Amino acid sequence: MARILVVDDEIGIRELLSEILYDEGHTIELAENAAQARASRLRARPDLVLLDIWMPDTDGVSLLKEWGSQGLLDMPVIMMSGHATVDTAVEATRIGAVDFLEKPITLQKLLKTVAAGLARPVVTPAIVAAARMQSSERRTDQAQSLTTGPVPEMAEPVADLNHSLLGGISLDQPLRDARDEFERIYFEYHLGRENHSMTRVSERTGLERTHLYRKLKQLGIDSSRKKSAAV
Numbered sequence: 001m002a003r004i005l006v007v008d009d010e011i012g013i014r015e016l017l018s019e020i021l022y023d024e025g026h027t028i029e030l031a032e033n034a035a036q037a038r039a040s041r042l043r044a045r046p047d048l049v050l051l052d053i054w055m056p057d058t059d060g061v062s063l064l065k066e067w068g069s070q071g072l073l074d075m076p077v078i079m080m081s082g083h084a085t086v087d088t089a090v091e092a093t094r095i096g097a098v099d100f101l102e103k104p105i106t107l108q109k110l111l112k113t114v115a116a117g118l119a120r121p122v123v124t125p126a127i128v129a130a131a132r133m134q135s136s137e138r139r140t141d142q143a144q145s146l147t148t149g150p151v152p153e154m155a156e157p158v159a160d161l162n163h164s165l166l167g168g169i170s171l172d173q174p175l176r177d178a179r180d181e182f183e184r185i186y187f188e189y190h191l192g193r194e195n196h197s198m199t200r201v202s203e204r205t206g207l208e209r210t211h212l213y214r215k216l217k218q219l220g221i222d223s224s225r226k227k228s229a230a231v
Helices: 011-023 034-043 060-069 086-095 107-119 125-145 157-164 175-193 198-205 209-219
Strands: 003-007 027-031 048-052 077-081 099-102
Touching: 003 011, 003 034, 011 027, 011 107, 027 034, 034 048, 034 060, 048 060, 048 107, 060 077, 060 086, 077 086, 077 107, 086 099, 086 175, 099 107, 107 209, 175 198, 175 209, 198 209
Parallel strands: 003 027, 003 048, 048 077, 077 099
Antiparallel strands: none
16 A cells, blocks of 8 residues: 655644554554654655644645755645644645645545545656656757758747646646546546456556545546447
């Protein structure tokens, strides 16, 4: 299963989340402050982080910004708080958090949010930079291959990025909407590749069948096997 880092200054919250997620088969690392969270993140990249907003040394939003500026925000992060305002939750999502859990956290809400977070693909700054570089190299090659005539108008790097790396997904939309589009393309690709065999799709995507069915339903994807039309 997944390696999950739980960051919270309250020992009771850390132990409770650890027990629940451990019972689900996950490997859990605990941090009681931002310093321990930094050290854990540098040792190994977790598959998901549960990050408390209000902590005594460095608050969770500041740590989220720090990871983003250092190129370390390449894993899904779910914020937690019992006192955060809507503005704080929106800011955390804008920075890069994938979701928000309000304390006290119910078992059902925790498991649902963690499963959804683990199912989300993460587009890292390194991936975007690599795509921009490839786009620039293609435009340079095209320009060098022209010996006569006017140079055709070249597309902007973002347009090339949309169509070559992200399957035409527009980056000029809210992050949540862009992720939903990416997930539809991702799961539809694997469904077609595996001829709608849910067992093989489950193995390919690393999701349990129950979570896979729930994710497909959430995205509005028909998971039934398509029948060939009669000739």
